Amino acid sequence: MKTVVITGSTRGIGRGLAESFLALGCKVVISGRGQAAVDEQLARLAQQYGQDRVAGFACDITRIEQLQALWDGSCQAFSRVDIWINNAGMSLPRKPLDEQSAEELAQLVDTNLTGALLASKVAISGMKKQGHGQLWEMEGFGSNGAVQPGMAAYGASKRAVNYLCKALRKDVAGTGVQICTLSPGIVVTDLLLGDYDTSSEQWQKAQRIFNILGDKVETVTPWLAKNILAANKDGAKVAWLTGGKAFWRFMTAGFNKRDLFADIH
Secondary structure (H helix, E strand, O other): OOEEEEOOOOOHHHHHHHHHHHHOOOEEEEEEOOHHHHHHHHHHHHHHHOHHHEEEEEOOOOOHHHHHHHHHHHHHHHOOOOEEEEOOOOOOOOOOHHHOOHHHHHHHHHHHHHHHHHHHHHHHHHHHHHOOEEEEEEOOOOOOOOOOOOOHHHHHHHHHHHHHHHHHHHHOOOOOEEEEEEEOOOEEOHHHHOOOOOOOHHHHHHHHHHHHHOEEHHHHHHHHHHHHHHOOOOOOEEEOOOHHHHHHHHHHHHHOOOOOOHHHO
């Protein structure tokens, strides 16, 4: 029964992962910036899976002391951390970089990159002391170098996370700590929808692609959790939307009509 810590797990993919790991028998620690959201999800999960298998802590990943408290609280609750998933992140509405506010750009970098660096520092330090553990970094658009209009800041932050994974593997060599990568593909969440004005022509075009390549949280996260638990080597990557799967989706799109956004029409 592994203990899994997931940052940004009061909603979206993080919440889906928490539920999926619990369903697979793990102990799970959830976290989010707001105490009220953490308490709400903690109560719901504890009722379904038992209070002895789930814990939760408010944590702003840009604050090193809060990240350390998350690690310490997790160890106090469950004695160790086997898997730490850096899931917390943010995006911005799709606009050219020169139209983004300086404050929002700084917040995005602080969350997606600085937060990942600080969380990785805390997790690796703790895992070295206990002699084992897996740190999973979350990929996103831009991780593989893909480029689209309006995605300069978000894509750059995720491209940096790709480099971070490679560099961390050098840092932890021989320590028993494994650095791994999680790629959920296109998942319908508040983060995805928040990038668009859903009444715009841009959204209509994007929606057609998302209905081909995208999936809902409850479809993706059980598969991700199962494969994360099966991974047992440094540099492991768990990717939902592979090139082959994307090709097949496009080839069969005419025969497989999907509407992932029916509830927002």
